[in-house]
Amino acid sequence: MKKISVIVPCYNEESTIELFHQAITKMWDEDAKLRDNYELELQFIDDGSKDKTYPILKELAKKDSKVHFASFSRNFGKEAAMFCGLRQCTGDAAVMIDADLQHPVETIKDMIDKWEEGYDIVEGVKSSRGKERKTHGLFANIFYKMISKMTGFDMKNSSDFKFLDRKVVDALDSFTEKETFFRALSFWTGFRNTTVEYEVQDRVAGNSKWSTKSLIKYAFRNITAFTFTPLYFIAVLGVIVMLVGLGLGIDAVISYLLGKAVGGYPSLVVLISLSTGAILLSLGIIAVYIAKMFQEIKNRPRYILQDKE
Numbered sequence: 001m002k003k004i005s006v007i008v009p010c011y012n013e014e015s016t017i018e019l020f021h022q023a024i025t026k027m028w029d030e031d032a033k034l035r036d037n038y039e040l041e042l043q044f045i046d047d048g049s050k051d052k053t054y055p056i057l058k059e060l061a062k063k064d065s066k067v068h069f070a071s072f073s074r075n076f077g078k079e080a081a082m083f084c085g086l087r088q089c090t091g092d093a094a095v096m097i098d099a100d101l102q103h104p105v106e107t108i109k110d111m112i113d114k115w116e117e118g119y120d121i122v123e124g125v126k127s128s129r130g131k132e133r134k135t136h137g138l139f140a141n142i143f144y145k146m147i148s149k150m151t152g153f154d155m156k157n158s159s160d161f162k163f164l165d166r167k168v169v170d171a172l173d174s175f176t177e178k179e180t181f182f183r184a185l186s187f188w189t190g191f192r193n194t195t196v197e198y199e200v201q202d203r204v205a206g207n208s209k210w211s212t213k214s215l216i217k218y219a220f221r222n223i224t225a226f227t228f229t230p231l232y233f234i235a236v237l238g239v240i241v242m243l244v245g246l247g248l249g250i251d252a253v254i255s256y257l258l259g260k261a262v263g264g265y266p267s268l269v270v271l272i273s274l275s276t277g278a279i280l281l282s283l284g285i286i287a288v289y290i291a292k293m294f295q296e297i298k299n300r301p302r303y304i305l306q307d308k309e
Ligand code: UDP
Pocket: 008, 009, 010, 011, 012, 013, 047, 075, 076, 077, 078, 081, 097, 098, 099, 100, 102, 207, 208, 209, 210
């Protein structure tokens, strides 16, 4: 019998964990094919929740031997929780899924079918953005357009809902970098991948932990964690500023030759503010990468566990 590990990052999910647990065990028990061929392992990762998530998980693990959990000492973020899940899981394959049932558990069946066909990575692709559209659909679209361009992987409608063969789990677990971007890194491993579509559901209970501000931070963090494109952007910016300067210079020479007075002050103001802006922006982008190097060099653990079972 093959074992499937279901990895569930949880941050303040006291209202959804039991519903999730019910939904997945019900599906497993009622589907003969699942029940007879695949053993289920549940790996809940409590990402330093401030509510009752941890005691609920502890209780659940006591009642149900399929349930395992790891609990962080504080909130380290979903990326850390996902990578902790990859380390903890023991299955022949693992599936990453949200606790709030926005990722329909039934889709796991389609993913297993694709896995049996020989694919190592099966990505859940949103067929619609569901409720999200209203809040941050536009922003999410821009972010995914940008990240697809910069990473060279098609990330549109991409999500963290992914099914990974043990090979991929081990490959991802072996990464030593601290700043990861799970969604793109799994493709980066290069294993055979395919997609299945799923309809994004409404959150069963509780609230999303994402504000638009945290999404923008997430986008910037991941773009700089995954690509050097912003650094190339600096070079392009330098060329543009140089061309503007050249244009103004030529204009000054022509004016001089024609015996016209050179318009000094306005062009100086434009040139100085343009180039200062460009320099500061460039320094800022370089600083971000230096800060990231600083962080990686410190080599702190990605998360700290306060309990696990
Ligand atoms: N999550 C987490 N750590 C965090 C934020 C979120 O582990 O710091 C988990 C959360 O419990 C949920 C999943 O990540 O299982 C997706 O979070 P959420 O539903 O808030 O995001 P959305 O669906 O709105 O993108």
